[in-house]
Amino acid sequence: MKWRIASNFALRFIAGETIDDAIDTVLRLNNNGYYVTVDFLGEQTISETDAQNSTMEIVRLLERIQSSQIEANVSIKLSQIGLMLGEESCKQNLIKILNKANETNNFIRIDMEDSSVTDQTLKILVWARTIYDRVGIVIQSYLYRSEEDIEELMEKQIPIRMVKGAYKESHKISFKNKSDVDANFVRLSQNIISSIKSIHDVDRDEGKFPPVLAIGTHDEKIIKILVNLINNSGLPKKSLEIQMLYGIRNDLQSHFLKEGFPIRIYLPYGTHWYPYFMRRLAERPANLWFFVKNLFR
Numbered sequence: 001m002k003w004r005i006a007s008n009f010a011l012r013f014i015a016g017e018t019i020d021d022a023i024d025t026v027l028r029l030n031n032n033g034y035y036v037t038v039d040f041l042g043e044q045t046i047s048e049t050d051a052q053n054s055t056m057e058i059v060r061l062l063e064r065i066q067s068s069q070i071e072a073n074v075s076i077k078l079s080q081i082g083l084m085l086g087e088e089s090c091k092q093n094l095i096k097i098l099n100k101a102n103e104t105n106n107f108i109r110i111d112m113e114d115s116s117v118t119d120q121t122l123k124i125l126v127w128a129r130t131i132y133d134r135v136g137i138v139i140q141s142y143l144y145r146s147e148e149d150i151e152e153l154m155e156k157q158i159p160i161r162m163v164k165g166a167y168k169e170s171h172k173i174s175f176k177n178k179s180d181v182d183a184n185f186v187r188l189s190q191n192i193i194s195s196i197k198s199i200h201d202v203d204r205d206e207g208k209f210p211p212v213l214a215i216g217t218h219d220e221k222i223i224k225i226l227v228n229l230i231n232n233s234g235l236p237k238k239s240l241e242i243q244m245l246y247g248i249r250n251d252l253q254s255h256f257l258k259e260g261f262p263i264r265i266y267l268p269y270g271t272h273w274y275p276y277f278m279r280r281l282a283e284r285p286a287n288l289w290f291f292v293k294n295l296f297r
């Protein structure tokens with residue numbers, strides 16, 4: 001019973017459990033003017049079979065995006081496709097995804113997980129781009145190391161999604177104060193904007209291929225600062241993609257869409273929604289309170 005309440009509440013943040021649920025939701029979002037990045041839920045996979053099954057689902061997802069002619073790319077987590085089993089397992093599965101992305105002319109975003117895998121994730125990203133270069137990464141503004149990571153990524157103009165970071169990290173490697181994380185988010189995004197060498201990519205197929213800088217945040221203050229920066233920089237609005245999670249701050253999504261910025265919704269689907277759902281509850285006490293009230297109703 002409690003599990004059913006949890007899964008019903010989770011539907012606020014996910015499309016449903018199947019590819020069909022995801023495709024239907026993408027269509028609805030596209031019709032309202034939004035681009036989408038679809039995430040097949042799953043992480044920390046510790047069996048070869050599960051890692052392979054997740055890989056095949058992501059391959060099918062890329063096929064369905066192409067056959068449905070929707071405006072969506074795909075976000076993946078390396079721990080879902082075998083990173084916990086070793087880099088070789090992960091690479092073998094990633095090759096299948098990259099080949100399908102190439103065949104279907106799509107873009108893969110590698111989500112960033114906790115700091116125990118940051119080095120491996122960045123190393124595999126660089127390797128992946130030697131096979132297929134339409135691959136981007138996520139950088140977390142709560143980590144001290146991110147400034148240096150961005151310098152290296154910008155040398156190759158690798159598309160970055162800047163986020164604050166969603167995992168519990170030690171104070172030895174990360175900012176603890178929210179105001180420092182926020183300030184670093186703005187500073188690092190400014191660094192990326194000043195390193196943009198060309199906006200060629202955004203002209204190619206905006207619905208699938210993001211520009212060099214995407215910001216993944218619902219923080220209105222930060223978005224406004226960066227929107228103003230772009231508006232005053234002479235760069236076109238499409239050089240800043242604003243990304244938000246499905247079901248969070250719909251008001252902000254439509255506001256910045258009306259202002260002419262590309263908005264991409266991060267849309268998860270699948271049965272392994274629990275860790276994703278718990279991160280969303282932890283980010284906002286009001287969500288947790290609403291959920292607990294419904295449990296006892």
Ligand code: FDA
Pocket residue numbers: 110111112113138140163164165166167215216217218219220243244245248249265266279280281283284287
């Ligand atoms: P902040 O937490 O300061 O919230 C600002 C405002 O947003 C709040 O006041 C509230 O109005 C609203 N809000 C935020 N979270 C909410 C919630 N759960 N429910 C309701 N309202 C909420 N992290 C990571 O470590 N690796 C990754 O790969 C990604 N990928 C990613 C993709 C996209 C598109 C987004 C938007 C976010 C991520 N994240 C992520 C998560 C990110 O690191 C961060 O944890 C969340 O975005 C919450 O932080 P905000 O930037 O929204 O700011």
